[in-house]
Amino acid sequence: QEAHGDMRKDARMMDLFTMINHNLDNHSKENRNSADSEAEARGSLLKGVKLRTYAVVCLSSAAALIEWMTGFQTMRDCITSAAARVLEQGSPFVKLLNTKVRDDILAPNGTTAFVRLVRENPPICRYPGFVVYGWVHHWPR
Structure with a gap:
């Protein structure tokens, strides 16, 4: 995509390509049904x-939802693998949760302990996959 491109232009191009495909298909069918052998030859050239x-669904001039193509990984798979890397045995975040801090969070004044945990060890900055860990477990496939 060109710099500062407009996703609406992509949507219009796909509309144009769909119209061209429709016209090619109609032209091919018309020439195949023709009695003229030259027209029939042209129709066989266009066949297929x-x-x-x-599909492009524009959300704004800079953002759009584009039809999923084959050979790509889904967003859920990316998030699941990131969460697995963050929460694998021996990762710093898991070690942190397995310490006394975890017990402090479960105590009656757990809110204060949790705030201290986040301030001292911000998971968003150090462990980006943890941010979406709850999302992965909350919404099933």
């Missing part, structure tokens, strides 16, 4: 010719 298209 298609431009690759995908």
Whole structure:
């Protein structure tokens, strides 16, 4: 995509490509049904010719949802693997949770202990995968 590109332009291009595919398909069918042998040859040349298209739903000029293509990883798989790396046995965050701080969080004044834990060891900065750990376990596939 060009610098400062507009996602609405991508959506319009896909609309144009869909229209071209429709016209190619109609032209190919018309020429195949023709009695003229030259027109029939042109129709056979166009048979199966298609431009690759995908759905684009514009959210703004800079953001859009684009149809998922094959060979890519889903967002959930990316998040799940990131959370697994963060919470694997022996990671600093798991070690931290397995210390006395965890017991302090479970105590009646646990809110204060949790605030201290986050201030001293901000998981968002040090362990980005932890931020989405709850999301992964809250929403099933």
